[in-house]
Amino acid sequence: MKRAVIYARTSYDDRDNDSRNLRGQIEMGREYAEQRGYRVIAEMPESERGASGASIDLPVLNQIREMAQSGEFDILIVRELDRLSRNLAKQLLVEKELEQAGVTIEYVLGDYSDTPEGQLQKHIKAVIAEYEREKIKERMLRGKHLKLKSGYVVSGHCPYGYRITKDDAHAYFEIYEPEARIVRRIFDQYIKGITVTQIKRRFVTEQILTPAESGNYFGVNKQRGPYEWSRTSIYSILNNQAYAGIWHFGKTGSGETIPVEIPAIIDLGTFEAAQKRKQHNTRHNRRNRKHQYLLATRCRCDRCKTAMSGNTYFITNKAGERIRHQHYRCRAAMGQVVKDCDAPTFRVDEVDYTVWCWVEERIDDDQKFTASLQKIQAEQKTTNAPLLKDIETIDGLISDERKKLERLLDMYVEDDEIMKEAVENRKRKYLHVIRSLQRQRAELDAEVEQNFLTDAQIESARNYARKIRVGMKKARQNFAAKRQLIEILNITADLIAVTKKEKYVRIRCIIDPNGETIPIKSTSSLFQYRT
Template sequence: MAGIAVRVFPGEANGRWMMRKAVLYARVSGDDRGTDGRNLDSQLEMCRAYAQERDYIIKVELAEDDRGASGAEIDLPQLNRVRDMAHAGEFEVLVVRELDRLSRNLAKQLIVEQELKRAGVDIEYVLGEYPDTPEGNLMKHVRATIAEFEREKIVERNTRGRRDMVRRGQIMLHGNEAPYGYQLSDDGTTLVESGPEARIVRLVFQWYTEGDETGKRLSSVGIAKRLTEMQVPTWMDLHRDSGGHKKRGYGEWSYATILKMLHSEVYIGTWHYGKHRPSGLNDRKDWVSMEVPSLISEETWEWAQKQSKKNRIMARRHTKTDYLLRCLLTCGRCGRSIGALTTRDGDKSYSYYMCYGRANHRLSPGDKCLLPYFRVDHVDAVVWEWVKSFLMDPKALIQGLEAQQKKTEESCHPARERLAAIEDLLADNHRQMERLVDLYLSGDFPREMLVEHKTRLEGIIEALEKERTNLVTRLEVQMITAEQVVTITDFARKIASGLDEAEKSFEARRRIIELLDVTGTLTEEDGDKVVYVQCVIGDKALSILPTFQNIVQT
């Protein structure tokens, strides 16, 4: 093997020589600052040099640009790919720039390390060497704890500083533009009225609460249509360089934009900071309010809220037709929900399932879904016949449940692997806690040092137990329990003899559909209308034919 450098694979007892295969992993997250030098290219360059020095065979370089998420996240596409490759035995070494590139959360970092270790993969850090010894693990935990503390301090310090600035009367837009109807003051400290847009805001509220020139009050849809006809530029039209994306054309308004404007408190002089977080809205008590010039009176704003509530109530449609699969269908073309409608032709009425993407008149022609309407009686009939086939055949019912359990078990395998890694880590940390008690009783170490180490271990154990609880809960929700199997089979036996009666009662059929958690997807294949239907005991593709025949496509 002249001219080729090789390294001994650690743990090879028979002395075989082989080169180690490595995966390089780099990551930037939402916690990283733009000036800290931790960009993806530099991380990969350092990892590449590290691997080449050790003559590793680089299988792949994975870059995780996840600046929209926290540095504590571990459920990420490239990191998940690392896990999959590790379980498949495709490499032996993961090379990472430093500890906090895996996660700035110590417990989650330990979970990743333990999961890869169980798959026979070593993790090597370019900046720091941590041997698998008690001392090496201690140093690694200390560094990881510091990284986690650093992340929390950065977030806390930045948040506190911004909130203090807002309380002192300094507007904080984070590089965004001012709300519609406003612009930044010359000194950049507050909002001031923007003439033309402010007049549009007042006009919107007037149309909604008082009416237009004819005295007719307009809905949010009507206002959007009127502004579009007038070709009034929207917020996105005025700020095309803001980085946002607008699907509609210039001067085209949506009813959602109008509703957002009608509910915004900024127009009565109260601007809020800290309303949103990545997972949704913060509690209102956590918002920081700042006074800005008002564009409308509080009375007008309150009247708009009452009118909005009234419009929602008046817009509700009380279902007068029986739709067996109401709210249980999705569109196979665009993924939107499927609605239902009934049309009348003289004394006759026809009911259809239709995609909201096609029926929504607010969408432009190019955005409309092309899924055709499905006759309700046709769809309901074939689905009900399929459900009856399970209920009337106990053997098929049991087979369906067993197949579904097997499918669910396979999908839960990665979560079970992670749960096993957490259990190993918990056992190891509990053993460390027991050793601390022995060291304390021996009196060989200062009490302060042992107390500090105990506090750190308790924090790790608490975080691991929380992660374990979340995983166990997720697995319990996904799995079909023995109790559910008994409930379904008992229910099937009880109603099998009375299916003829159930067919006469829509409520009874609907209860069966809900108990079996039946859902479906409407689509077209080769010109045929098809519903892909599934429930807790199986799934099939059913053709929708006028003769109500239930043809199973294989």
């Protein structure tokens, strides 16, 4: 025979209702137990002084929980759901705890429709439904996984070289030979040492349809003409493990992809050889990238106001020596930007030397240099006042939330499980708010970094300046140090060509926003950096 305990509790609005007062609840419980043949081992009303369901201090309920832990009974009879607690989280907590102790809770009143209790039950149902939904989702994902494992495709982009084939129940990738041939060619040639640029040129000459034209995989790119293969599209083929028979389902970069076996266009050895070649090329390029431009991304064509880029090429002279030529060139004049410009090129050694001499002059006097940087710093404080105000507000909010959290932790009662749970929940909420405020703060900090000259930056600018001043060859020849100073000073250069021979540079910097125009010094000695 099952052992039952009857628990009763009244809330403020129950007092005048016969079936809801303590005696009424106990009687209902007794009847319920009798009908089902339970043996009632205890009738436990929460004393009238016992607070409402919202309160945590329910000494009799706590006693019952202890009895459950020591296995003294099997069933807890309660009139209605809300007798345990009106708080959903606490209710669920008590139920969970009793369930784990092997005790079932039975409610005398099963029908909750238009009552507040009914609402509560609906909430619980909602929570359960939510849980069920999660479970179903998980099952579906598992199902998807299994399907994928057996080579079926559920969704996602079909890679170049394949077509999706469907039967009654499934879809899968099938090799599309006209494209697969191209894929094989790309891998074969690349392994043999033919560069991506060369492959691209050959495809353009041979008028081979691009992935976009051939299958509309990535949406047709209207900015490109017909057969205009890009280096990117060739690289993305070289990077795609699908061609070796392993397709990755899921968002790339999320780290949660599911590998799926599909028909291979090339063998794994070929794929790996291509990856090795790519790594080799990267290392090789890095080693050879000695040509550095002091004003990279910082100079502009004065004629058309387009950014200029640094270019390096080698010419072998009559003596058989490879001579390096470096120029800043207007991107419009090069045809990279749709804009007419006939600006000539500028020698990198001459421009860099001219600009650097100018910088050295600026930083010649430490006191003047530091004072000018500090002046800029002070001006920035005025112009960026709204940003600083935002930071102040965020800091205030963070400290408010911290105070709330501290007050909450003061309330913490260690041996009360319900209390503990409630405190933990609130604590999580506060921490969540604090964390999102801190993220916001970090973003603003980053903005400050960008818009302000920091004390640390001034200090490091002075350090570099000092090194250069005392004529340390090392600092002069250290490209990274120089480039950093260029960045701290926020130097930009407009390259001006009056004639092919008569050239100027307008240098703007943080100290001198209007800029100064000076002639470009021609120098026969190459201005070289050693890294």
